[in-house]
Amino acid sequence: MTTIAAGDERLARTSALTRLTKRPEIGALLAAIVIFVFFAVTTDAFATLSGSATWLRSASTIGIMAVAVALLMIGGEFDLSAGAMTGFTGLVVGILTTEYGLNIWVAILVSLALALAVGFVNGLLVMRTGLPSFIVTLGTFFVLQGIDLAGTKALIGQVAIQGMRDVPFYDSAKAVFGSSAEIGRGTFYVSILWWVAVAAVATWVLLRTRIGNWIFAVGGAQVSARQVGVPVAKTKIGLFMTTAGCGWLVGMLLLFTTSTVQSNTGVGQEFIYIICAVVGGCLMTGGYxxxxxxxxxxxxxxxxxxGIVYAGWDNNWLRAFLGVMLLAAVLLNEWVRKRAEATR
Structure with a gap:
């Protein structure tokens, strides 16, 4: 008869607090609570319905992309073209509808297909060439930025789309991507619901599906993952396409919320997406x-x-805050990871 050693770590009981501290998102949750309390106490408008609607709207579009970028980072890759993709897809819809009279829903599907194609090419190049995704997607970033600026100007003679409200069926598309609801004195946009939905689906995929296991595997140990039968190339290409698809979604949300899009829309946001993912518990090395x-x-x-605006501070302090937040998150995430590995 086989007996189990009393010291078997698999049978060791751990407290709820210990299990909680092993979660990669716990640091971001605590930081969010602290920041909310700080600005709620120090400013008058921050915690009101109108104030909450403002910062939730800002967080929602960033959040959708941050979730997609997080999945890609867990898979061990980066996408520096994610920001430019949001402007690219919006411009495609705007030009096809206002200049060429294409049905708005057909134009939306065309922009989605183009976004997924770019994501597929990014992933394929990374897997076939072995080049770092940082370099491949940096090249894609410049290509998209050039198309957004020079291509748009060549086609319509300007760098911004006008007249979207006059496009047939605009209202039906706006209902899906740009609608809002008045609650008290706050205007809450549908982008918040999209953000919650994307985060929920991504969390379910990571924690409850085989694909989620593959994502962690290819990011943590790609060679070992391939040896045990994980479809590494398909998984990583799928992650790049997911990031591009979320870029399309954010592009639609921005287009139909404001009824216009600029050629520089989204440029520079890619680093914010990465910072949010790192703050949320992602390691730069992947697999976690x-x-x-x-x-x-x-x-x-x-x-x-x-909150910085409501507090009346110089807006440039936001950059300093992001830098400090990134450094603190990297240190905290490494500590959490080592603690989790030490107690296995």
Whole structure:
């Protein structure tokens, strides 16, 4: 008869607090609570319905992309073209509808197909060439930025889309991507619901599906993952396509919320997405992280961005805050990871 050693770590009981501290998103959750309380106490408008609607709207579009970028980072890759993708997809819809009279829903599907194609090419190049995704997607970033600026100007003679409200069926698309509801004195946009939905689906995929296991595997140990039968190439290409698809979604949300899009829309946001993912518990080396944590990271950004305005501070302090937040998150995430590994 086989007996189990009393010291078997598999049978050791751990407290709820210990299990909680092992979660990669716990640091972002605590930071979000602290920042909310700080600005709620020090400013008058921050915690009101109108104030909350403002920073939630800012956090929602950042959050959708942060979640997608988090999945890609857990898979061991980066996408520096994610920001430019949001402007690119919005411009595609705007030009096809206002200049060429294409049905708005057909134009939306065309922009989605183009976004997914770019994501597929990014992933394929990374897997076929072995080049760092940082370099491949940096090249894609410049290509998209050039198309957004020079291509748009060549086609319509300007760098911004006008007249979207006059496009047939605009209202039906706005209902899906740009609608809002008045609650008290606050205007809450549908982008918040999209953000919650994306974070929920991504968390379910990571924690409850085989694909989630594959994502952690290819990011943590790609060679070993391939040896045990994980479809590494398909998983990583799928992650790049997911990031591009979320870029399309954010592009639609921005387009139909404001009824216009600029050629520089989204440029420079890619680093904010990465910061939010890191703050949410993702390691730069891959194989570890959380989708819901990235959503909390975006919430922190949204609250800090608007809280600084409400507090009357110089807006440039936001950059300093992001830098400190990134460094603190990297140190905290490494500590949490080592603690989790030491107690296994």
């Amino acid at each position: 992280g959380s989708a819901i944590g990235a959503a909390f990271g975006a919430l922190i950004y949204g609250m800090a961005n608007q």
